[in-house]
Amino acid sequence: MDQAPKECRKSLDQLLEQALAERSREEEQVEVTYELTGDYAPEQRGYRLNPEDAAAAISSRNKDEEEDENEETVGSIHLERKVMKNSIILAVSVVLCFSGFSALQSLQSSFFPAIGLQSLSVLYFFATFSCICGPIIDQKIGIKWTFLIVSLLEALYVLAFHYYHPFALITCAIFLGLGLGPMIRVQKSYLSRNISRLSYVTQAMRNKIQQRYLRIFFLTSKSFCFWGNLAAAMIMEYAGGMYPDSSFLSNVTENAVTVIQHTELCYERLCKNGIYPVESDPDDDLIESTTTVPSGATKVFIYVFTPTIALGALIVFIFLEKVEALLEQDPMERSLFHQTMRQMRLILVDKNVRLALPMLIFIGIEKAFIFGDFTRAYISCALGLQSVSFTMMCLGGAHTLGSIGVNLFSQHFQRPIIMAGGLVCQSGLLMVLWLWTPVKDDAAVFYVIAGGWGLCNAIWETLTLTFLAATYPDDWQAPFCTYYQLQWFGMAISFCLSPYLCTEIKILALAIFLAAAIIPYTILEFRLHHRSQMQNRTEML
Numbered sequence: 148m149d150q151a152p153k154e155c156r157k158s159l160d161q162l163l164e165q166a167l168a169e170r171s172r173e174e175e176q177v178e179v180t181y182e183l184t185g186d187y188a189p190e191q192r193g194y195r196l197n198p199e200d201a202a203a204a205i206s207s208r209n210k211d212e213e214e215d216e217n218e219e220t221v222g223s224i225h226l227e228r229k230v231m232k233n234s235i236i237l238a239v240s241v242v243l244c245f246s247g248f249s250a251l252q253s254l255q256s257s258f259f260p261a262i263g264l265q266s267l268s269v270l271y272f273f274a275t276f277s278c279i280c281g282p283i284i285d286q287k288i289g290i291k292w293t294f295l296i297v298s299l300l301e302a303l304y305v306l307a308f309h310y311y312h313p314f315a316l317i318t319c320a321i322f323l324g325l326g327l328g329p330m331i332r333v334q335k336s337y338l339s340r341n342i343s344r345l346s347y348v349t350q351a352m353r354n355k356i357q358q359r360y361l362r363i364f365f366l367t368s369k370s371f372c373f374w375g376n377l378a379a380a381m382i383m384e385y386a387g388g389m390y391p392d393s394s395f396l397s398n399v400t401e402n403a404v405t406v407i408q409h410t411e412l413c414y415e416r417l418c419k420n421g422i423y424p425v426e427s428d429p430d431d432d433l434i435e436s437t438t439t440v441p442s443g444a445t446k447v448f449i450y451v452f453t454p455t456i457a458l459g460a461l462i463v464f465i466f467l468e469k470v471e472a473l474l475e476q477d478p479m480e481r482s483l484f485h486q487t488m489r490q491m492r493l494i495l496v497d498k499n500v501r502l503a504l505p506m507l508i509f510i511g512i513e514k515a516f517i518f519g520d521f522t523r524a525y526i527s528c529a530l531g532l533q534s535v536s537f538t539m540m541c542l543g544g545a546h547t548l549g550s551i552g553v554n555l556f557s558q559h560f561q562r563p564i565i566m567a568g569g570l571v572c573q574s575g576l577l578m579v580l581w582l583w584t585p586v587k588d589d590a591a592v593f594y595v596i597a598g599g600w601g602l603c604n605a606i607w608e609t610l611t612l613t614f615l616a617a618t619y620p621d622d623w624q625a626p627f628c629t630y631y632q633l634q635w636f637g638m639a640i641s642f643c644l645s646p647y648l649c650t651e652i653k654i655l656a657l658a659i660f661l662a663a664a665i666i667p668y669t670i671l672e673f674r675l676h677h678r679s680q681m682q683n684r685t686e687m688l
Contacts, residue, residue, distance in 0.1 A: 237334065249543075253536065303319045
């Protein structure tokens, strides 16, 4: 009987010793838990490892994470390069396609004082309303075919410039206007889809990257005015060398002066009470004087600008990467046209956008004045037709450099200060045009006015574009199209009235419209400045 309890006590002591030994080993060991991540998550299991095994496992896991991060970094850099490549390809194609049109737009009022301006008015009028059909065109045929069709229409417009006939010029202007609006909308939609591929970054970083790509695109594409007028100026010089006996440039200038005397290009001669006399019909003089546009010059224009337009279309068609559009499902199942109209209505009822509407229309009016009236009533009268392209080249260069300068200054100066500088510059130029009588001896003044005008235009366009990009960071293609529509509307009205109103009346109207537009726009800028200060204070807290 006593032997049994002794054996029991012995077995209990052995079990206790084993338990203590296991507990001491547990304290020396490390428990590591692994959790699988992926499309599914199995239940967690704990594995007991020695300290050396645990350190090896942790280092292996860190290496895997570093490799994954490196792969993500390489992938993001590759994607950013693709986005940059597509943006630059699109911008270069825009420059090639629109450089010829920009040069001809500057010469239209001097070559065809009445019908040329009317064709531009019709073109921008149809472009204003055709922009509504942009989403439908984008969905049906895409950006490549849109570029190809609009490039063909531009080539026809250049051909109409050579084979001059009022009906042909107006017809080509109508078709080009119908294609210009959808082309702008398709460009902005493609840019939006292209930039939206950078979805791996945060929203704040994405907005900064988006604005950077937009700046690169607009700075590159807006230079078509400089390159187009540079090519036109070189064509004038080249044509002068082609016709040494006939003295091509002097003949062009003499013909232009003859047209000036008969069609009131020099407004101070026959302008009465602010309106050109009705008894003088410019169209009849132009039809009789077909030598105003020498065939040699227009042939060179066709030989240069038609291949340039074709090259721009081919670059888009071959090298531009296709980016699939993500169509949003409308819960009301409305048509794409109704969705576009609804977007425009929501944009126009925005209280901040309404404050910018007069300024956007003013930008179009002042553009039409410099391309239609300044070239005709100032440059052609005093310097001759051969100086138009050189002066407009100065305007295009100042616009490009001014856009770069405004983007740089906006990082160090507040927007209201930049706006005030643009207002002072624009007001000073209007005063000079009002008081100054253009003469040939003041050739430098023409280039100063053109350069200053390009700088002012760069200030207004950059401020309004950055405002729209910041207000609509996720869906900015529709606001940008509204931006162009309002500009085109102002240009259509200005070109339409240009053959009938004297230049003094146009300068006075520009000053009045500038005063009416700057008041609400100043309110908008100070409102944006106050909102920016509040955001900075919130971030500091």
